[in-house]
Amino acid sequence: MDYKHDTIAAIATPVGMGGIGIIKISGNLSVGIAQKVFRPKHPVRSFENFRLYLGHIIDPGSGLPVDEVLISIMRGPLSYTREDVLEVNSHSGHAILSKVLHIILQSGARLAQPGEFTLRAFLNGRIDLTQAEAIIDLINARSETSLHAAANQLAGGFLRRLEEIRGQLIEIMVEIEASMDFPDEQHTRIDRQRIADRIRTTILRPTRELISAYSQRKVWHEGIAVVIAGRVNVGKSSILNRLLQKERALVTPIPGTTRDLLECGITIKGIPIRIVDTAGMRKVRGTVEKKGLALTMDRVRSAGIILVVVDRSRPLNQHDLNALGKADKKDVIVVVNKIDLPRKASEKKIEDAFGGLPRVYVSALTGEGFNELTNAIHRLILSRANITPAPSIIPNLRHTVALQQAVDCLEKALRNIMENLPFEIVAADLVWARNAIDEITGHTTNEEVIDGIFNRFCLGK
Ligand SMILES: Nc1nc2c(ncn2[C@@H]2O[C@H](COP(=O)(O)OP(=O)(O)OP(=O)(O)O)[C@@H](O)[C@H]2O)c(=O)[nH]1
Ligand SMILES: [Mg+2]
Structure with a gap:
């Protein structure tokens, strides 16, 4: 453009x-x-x-x-x-x-x-550029938290953090330049250890902190898929409806009611969630059900979190275990449903089948236990991705790539400092690090990158 x-x-x-x-x-x-x-x-x-x-x-x-x-x-x-x-x-x-x-x-x-x-x-x-990108994030924000982070970025929050880091970098560069210009003067002779420490604490550390916040981006901006799986008739669709607080999925006493995937959005404590209801597990009858089951298994494999639902009012069987499938155990919450009814599956049987997994007891009919269920989902999400409750700066991929480049240059500078290499070489490393940071704000960004950013806008923005 x-x-x-x-x-x-x-x-x-x-x-x-x-x-x-x-x-x-x-x-x-x-x-x-x-x-x-x-x-x-x-x-x-x-x-x-x-x-x-x-x-x-x-x-x-x-x-x-x-x-x-x-x-x-x-x-x-x-x-x-x-x-x-x-x-x-x-x-x-x-x-x-x-x-x-x-x-x-x-x-x-x-x-x-x-x-x-x-x-x-x-x-x-x-x-x-970070503010321009914040505008896209603001428009696309799907949760309170991503909105907050985008607003902060638009107000220059990210820019200021980068300028702090850049300011520290420039100070060190000036000091090194001075010692190169007047190598013999006592007062400009540089203590290598001190410079290295300063780079570590005032530049490397905050840059790494920004990079680690990127892992949260997917969670806050795109949300997490929570797939409800389990044997037929255990109450998966009823649980979806409860979580959505509306009758979205069809619920009947007939096993095999849900045949297709049904995906809906909610937020749990600010985190955008896509809840997916699936076809129940049983001995497959007919091609429609076969396809439904294949979709379910695919979705379970690609899910963020899997709620494996069991019905406590009936004895467990093999299909309850199949629902666990190949799911990574660390992504699973076992939801024991229908606790309003007389129990037919003993606690021991449940423990034998699902021991070691987080377990929540609910009734989709009465709503009992649903606070615990949303808490358990929230806890699992936070624990999995090192998520902090409300990050104020969430860099995007472009920022993170540039920040990582800066980190690589800084680490190289540190090595060169400690190996007593000439300061000309260290100074060059630091220039590369600065360039990487300047690419984020748009000081030195090439045209293609800029076009790429603005092409993602909608018309009229
Ligand atoms: N008493 C009681 N009944 C429930 C509970 N949850 C679900 N049900 C009933 O159980 C039956 C099956 O519920 P669904 O939500 O359709 O179960 P599902 O797992 O989605 O079933 P499929 O889609 O066939 O796999 C319905 O008659 C529900 O009303 C519960 O907590 N307590
Ligand atoms: Mg269903």
Whole structure:
């Protein structure tokens, strides 16, 4: 994407039936376009910044009003892009928004590419790359926590952390440079051990901390799949409904009711979860059921967490054990269901079959035990991925690759320092480390990477 000084326009809201739709225009022509296509209800001599004006968009061809709208002008640099921005709030709906956009395009703007408004904000220095990426995260956030982390990143939280690390790096680089320039002077002679310690504590350690937060990204941004598996009729679909707090899956007393996978989203203590109901295990009858079972087994294999459900009101059998299948034991919670009914499976039998696995007792009918169940799911997720309850910075893959590059360069610098190599070599290592960090913020990022980031935006952002 080349930055051009032309004026761009796009529909900024999802097109469809809705209350209002917003068209955004950015560039030198914005104010002129407003004067051309907008007829205010009350005469306006010149548009003030950040004020809403009521009036009509006029079709220049026919001179007829197209829609009653509210417009606002935000002159650069006090705008999203730092350019002059015009926003038109029209009624929503595909036809009306397209018509208004068409009129604006005829008046000198061109259609914006996806992400181009934000690209301009970046190129005009209003935000750095981490903030631009935060906008994508913000739009896609699926949990309170990922929203919080994205908002913090947008507010510059990640940028500031990187600048702290970079500042420390620059200080050390300056010190090393000074000793290279005046190698004979007593006061610039460098204590190698001290420099190495400083690199370790003020640069390496915080960089590694950022890298380790990446492992949490998948959890907070994409969520975890929790698959409910077990023999037929044990109450899997009832448990799904309870967790969702609505009747989503079909429940009947007939064994083999669920034949297909059913996937629904909830959050447990801020963590986005995809709960998957599956077909029950039994001696397979017919091809439909065979397929259902094959899907179940696939899903169990790829699950994050598996709830193996057993029905305590009936004796256990081989199919209860089959539900465990090839699941990794550390991903399993055993859910003993129907505790409201008289027991037919003894505690000893259950212990023999599932001993050593976390176990929760519930009744999907009465709701008993479901607090314990969600707690157990939460605990298992936290323990598995070293998840901290509410991380404020969650780097993405691109950041993590660059941070790892910085770590590699820093480790090399440390080795070279301790092996008494000339400081010219150490200085070069540190320059590479700095470049890696600068790639994250966009100081030195190459164009392809930048295009890759902005291509992920939606139109009008
Ligand atoms: N008393 C009692 N009945 C339950 C409980 N949970 C489920 N049931 C009943 O058990 C029967 C089977 O429940 P489902 O939720 O359809 O069981 P499922 O495991 O999804 O069954 P399939 O899809 O056939 O494998 C239904 O009649 C439910 O009402 C419970 O905790 N207590
Ligand atoms: Mg079912």
